Amino acid sequence: MSFTFFKSAEAQKIYIDSLNNLLAQNSISKEEKVNLLCKLAKANFEKNLQLSFQQANEALKVGEGLRDGKSKAMAYATRVHLYVWKKDLKSAYASLDSAMYYAHKTKDRVALGFVWFRSGWLDLVNDDNDKSIAKLLKALDFLKGQHADEYESTIYHYLASFYGYGNDPSKQQKYARLCYLSAIESKQIDLLNNAYLTIGQTYFDRFKLDTLKRNLLDSALFTYKKSLQLSKKQEGRMLIYSNTAAAALNTANVYFQYFPPSYRDSAEKYVDIAMGIATKTNLLEVLLNCYGLRSEYALRDGNYDEAEKLLLTGLAKISGGVVKMPLTQARIYQGLASIAEKKVISRLP
DSSP states (O other): OOOOOSOOTTGGGHHHHHHHHHHTOTTOOHHHHHHHHHHHHHHHTTTOHHHHHHHHHHHHHHHTTOSSSHHHHHHHHHHHHHHHHTTOHHHHHHHHHHHHHHHTTOOOHHHHHHHHHHHHHHHHHTTOHHHHHHHHHHHHHHHTTTTOHHHHHHHHHHHHHHTTTTTOHHHHHHHHHHHHHHHHHHTOHHHHHHHHHHHHHHHHHHHHHOTTOHHHHHHHHHHHHHHHHHHHHTTTTOOOOHHHHHHHHHHHHHHHHHSOGGGHHHHHHHHHHHHHHHHHHTOHHHHHHHHHHHHHHHHHTTOHHHHHHHHHHHHHHHTTOOSOOHHHHHHHHHHHHHHHHHHHHHTOO
């Protein structure tokens, strides 16, 4: 199986072009125009963050004069996401304050749900999981019955992630299933891709609790590869490749941790996929984990200097990022300490 991503920039414009065509129609209302501009801002952020900001700012201008706060709440909440990607947390919080201000000036449940979703997501960025969970559940309360499958599926993904790593497998499975069902309802390829990643993680986490259940590992690999196959097959409709990068990295980790050394080529193939996407789309945590995995292989080869160099390079790549990664960074520093110890031992007479 061979994958090449980012091959056709033109193909990825299919969805964006359809939004632009709708935007060009004279018959659409100001509210519809704001909604389309916010969708475009989201669609473009991985490839052209500056353009996304222009579209979000235009949405704010279009929303001027509208008495209902719905449109400006949506536009400001959209900017929260963009500012985090710009590594400007101060402006992200300022945009959230504005989004909340306008949320109090509307009864539109989708707008309210979206603002609370972005508020909870910002807590997640700051590694404040308890606050994040409460806000995401509040967002779901607003969205219930509103056919806002796009937002609901993404929120279920984050809720599943909170209960991963063995914290609460039953809740993780519950939210992963809801993530998938909402993605199916949305008919959006990106959300289905995200759902495959989420479900794959539930299998992987359950396997790690009982490594005798090899069928769970097989199911994890199968589901991660469904994400990768979907990304390739639907390249023309894909907008966000961060989930593909995570699926590739997880697949590489499965091969590294639980398969014989003869599978090294498979692991490295998927690391290359993850690294290529992470570099292009500024996915710092995925990138750092890729360097960590390559360092592990260098350690297996007994090449301590190369292992250390890879970890230090990974840390240098993420310097200046605003997304907190305490667990990942802790593992990297622990790895550096372990390498230093091994280097000392190897030099003993």
